[in-house]
Amino acid sequence: MVLTVKCPICGRPVTWNEESPFRPFCSDRCRQVDLGAWAAESYRVPSRQEDEDGGEDNR
Ligand SMILES: [Zn+2]
Known part of the structure; x- marks a missing residue:
């Protein structure tokens, strides 16, 4: 008896066991897509310019 779920990113069936370390995603790529x-x-906050010439060093 094999339980499968659908990858939330691409919809592929994912076997719910040790063969699918990235479940519920089908692959590391889909997991990265979800995290990304x-x-x-x-x-995407408009503070990139502050990083460029910011005088404050966080270290
Ligand atoms: Zn997928």
Whole structure:
């Protein structure tokens, strides 16, 4: 008896066991896509210029 789920990114069936270390995603790529989806949102703040010539060093 094999349980499968659908990859939330591409919709491929993913076997829910040790063969699928990236479940519920079908692959590392799809997992990265999902992580990148919200990461890109938070990185897309208009503060890039401050990074370029920012006088404050966080270290
Ligand atoms: Zn996928």
